[in-house]
Amino acid sequence: MGRTPRGLVLGALLLALLATPLSAPFLDSYNYVLQVMIVMFMWIAMTSSWNIIGGFAGYTSLGHGVFFALGGYLSGSLFVYLGLSPFLTAPLAGLVAVGVGLLVGLITLRTRGPSFIISTIALLLMTNLLINNWQFVGGANGMSLPLPTLPLAAAKASFYYAMLVAAVGSVYLAYRVKRSKFGLGLRAVAEDETKAEVAGINTRMYKIAAFALSAFFVAVAGAVWAYSLAYLRPVTFLSIAIAADFVLMPILGGRGTVAGPVLGSVLIVGVNELSVAYFGGTALNLVATGALLLVVLLFFPQGIVGTLRQHRRLPRILDWD
Amino acid sequence: MPLLEVRDLIKDFGGLRAVDGCSFSVESGSITSLIGPNGAGKTTVFNIISGTIKPTSGRVLLGDADLTGQAPHAITRHGVGRTFQIARELGDMTVVENMVVAAPARGLLSVLRRDILARERSRAMELLDFVGIAHLADEQAKNLSYGQKKLLEFAAVLMPAPRLVLLDEPSGGVNPALLEHISARIEDLNRSGVTFLIVEHNMELVMRLSHTVVVMAHGDVLTHGPPDAVQVDDAVLDAYLGVA
Numbered sequence: 001m002g003r004t005p006r007g008l009v010l011g012a013l014l015l016a017l018l019a020t021p022l023s024a025p026f027l028d029s030y031n032y033v034l035q036v037m038i039v040m041f042m043w044i045a046m047t048s049s050w051n052i053i054g055g056f057a058g059y060t061s062l063g064h065g066v067f068f069a070l071g072g073y074l075s076g077s078l079f080v081y082l083g084l085s086p087f088l089t090a091p092l093a094g095l096v097a098v099g100v101g102l103l104v105g106l107i108t109l110r111t112r113g114p115s116f117i118i119s120t121i122a123l124l125l126m127t128n129l130l131i132n133n134w135q136f137v138g139g140a141n142g143m144s145l146p147l148p149t150l151p152l153a154a155a156k157a158s159f160y161y162a163m164l165v166a167a168v169g170s171v172y173l174a175y176r177v178k179r180s181k182f183g184l185g186l187r188a189v190a191e192d193e194t195k196a197e198v199a200g201i202n203t204r205m206y207k208i209a210a211f212a213l214s215a216f217f218v219a220v221a222g223a224v225w226a227y228s229l230a231y232l233r234p235v236t237f238l239s240i241a242i243a244a245d246f247v248l249m250p251i252l253g254g255r256g257t258v259a260g261p262v263l264g265s266v267l268i269v270g271v272n273e274l275s276v277a278y279f280g281g282t283a284l285n286l287v288a289t290g291a292l293l294l295v296v297l298l299f300f301p302q303g304i305v306g307t308l309r310q311h312r313r314l315p316r317i318l319d320w321d
Numbered sequence: 322m323p324l325l326e327v328r329d330l331i332k333d334f335g336g337l338r339a340v341d342g343c344s345f346s347v348e349s350g351s352i353t354s355l356i357g358p359n360g361a362g363k364t365t366v367f368n369i370i371s372g373t374i375k376p377t378s379g380r381v382l383l384g385d386a387d388l389t390g391q392a393p394h395a396i397t398r399h400g401v402g403r404t405f406q407i408a409r410e411l412g413d414m415t416v417v418e419n420m421v422v423a424a425p426a427r428g429l430l431s432v433l434r435r436d437i438l439a440r441e442r443s444r445a446m447e448l449l450d451f452v453g454i455a456h457l458a459d460e461q462a463k464n465l466s467y468g469q470k471k472l473l474e475f476a477a478v479l480m481p482a483p484r485l486v487l488l489d490e491p492s493g494g495v496n497p498a499l500l501e502h503i504s505a506r507i508e509d510l511n512r513s514g515v516t517f518l519i520v521e522h523n524m525e526l527v528m529r530l531s532h533t534v535v536v537m538a539h540g541d542v543l544t545h546g547p548p549d550a551v552q553v554d555d556a557v558l559d560a561y562l563g564v565a
Contacts, residue, residue, distance in 0.1 A: 179435060179436055180432065180433050180434065180435065180436055181425065181426040181431065181432050181433070181434055181435070181436055182432045182433060183436060184418065184421065184422055184436040184437075185422065185425060185432070187411070187413070187414065187418075188411055188414070188422045191411045191412065191413060191414070192409055192411060194373060194393075194409075195405075195409045195411065196411075196422070197373075197392070197393040197394050198371060198372075198373065198393045198394075198397060198403060199394075199397065199422050199423045199425065199477070200394045200397035200398055200423070200424070200425045200481060201394055201422070201425045202392070202394045202395075203394070204392075
């Protein structure tokens with residue numbers, strides 16, 4: 001017992017997700033369903049990635065919108081100016097984001113706690129200012145990308161698969177980090193940095209590596225997202241609301257756990273979509289998301305996965321660590 | 322031959338000179354105790370040796386290596402382990418994870434390996450058994466009693482097989498029976514070649530364990546020598562009691 005059913009269930013889930021686009025002929029709301037799934041995958045990819053620095057290492061970053069924008073604008077520009085498909089340049093965008101993450105981390109990770117959070121907000125605002133005034137990428141007016149030449153349904157399906165790959169890749173990366181000595185060191189940093197350092201862990205290098213690594217799949221998701229939007233504006237990537245979602249989704253699901261950001265992303269994107277579907281274009285979706293956060297955190301202060309684990313009530317299907 | 326040498330250490334905190342030209346050495350294979358009244362600068366000296374604070378001036382030498390100003394993790398890798406005055410466990414981790422964290426991997430490739438390797442687990446179990454808490458190996462560290470946390474910290478410091486162990490008040494918050502147990506373990510380890518530098522207020526323990534006692538007052542070394550000589554030194558009595 002034990003191991004096999006969880007692998008089976010997750011495998012079956014993955015197969016079902018892989019097969020979803022094949023339902024096109026039978027589903028009226030095909031485009032809508034796929035669009036919602038694309039958004040879910042995007043957030044799973046991004047929050048699982050964020051979790052490496054924000055969850056494992058305990059350094060809350062509100063600046064990951066920068067990597068999101070970097071992915072979108074880098075792949076978008078390569079598409080506009082050189083005609084390279086964002087599907088091909090997305091991994092490149094991820095690597096560039098890792099490089100930028102290293103440089104940024106060298107500076108911002110000299111700080112701890114609230115100072116670190118504020119330095120990441122500063123990073124977000126500076127990038128916003130930069131892109132708003134950089135005409136090469138359209139400035140505040142934005143930048144239009146060439147539309148995909150495929151028929152709509154096929155284009156949707158390709159974005160769907162690209163985002164699914166990013167999501168699965170990101171969760172797998174988080175899982176591998178969590179189970180490695182690197183991940184163990186990050187958990188020590190999160191708990192007591194001085195103790196970790198005295199124990200012999202090069203805490204500064206660990207944190208910088210975690211920050212850089214956490215940028216990869218955020219940029220990949222940004223590249224795919226930009227392609228699917230076909231029109232980029234700074235606010236698409238760099239709003240405070242998006243910066244907050246990076247934090248709220250993992251907190252809801254359980255930051256520092258592998259399954260937490262996945263669960264949090266599915267819940268927040270799901271509740272948001274459902275309330276938009278029911279209440280239409282009112283702002284009630286925000287109320288619903290707020291209520292969800294309130295209720296969950298009242299009863300699950302460590303997030304759903306974290307609190308269930310603490311009470312040894314975590315179903316094996318959600319125990320991915 | 323001295324293993325550790327502290328030379329002319331000075332540390333200013335703002336206008337306060339916490340350590341004022343302190344020099345002493347720890348003989349290889351010895352148990353050396355650092356004693357003195359509260360505020361004498363003992364813990365500051367400890368923090369400077371282990372790298373958690375940088376000295377204003379002066380040097381810390383371990384054998385041929387100059388530890389002055391190095392980062393704590395680098396000093397640990399030179400073979401210096403330390404415990405804290407108040408036991409500092411990583412509460413959300415298991416006891417075994419706490420042990421393995423104390424012997425971190427070096428180099429990129431080893432960092433990517435599985436968090437707890439079989440040989441690390443068996444080394445951790447050996448040491449936990451040595452201090453007597455092997456049965457708690459898979460318990461969350463925060464669920465341990467204070468005494469058990471002290472034992473865990475003591476065992477964890479031994480994971481990377483240090484040459485020099487700095488113990489900051491091993492008797493603090495520990496009942497007499499447990500203290501007996503801890504001091505027996507210190508003597509066992511010392512016999513197998515581990516050098517100890519201990520900050521301690523429990524004089525009975527200091528006099529029984531130490532080969533050399535270094536007495537600090539007002540940030541400087543007042544005197545040093547074998548325990549029985551220090552015990553009757555007038556300057557020491559004066560520093561502690563204000564009478565001589």
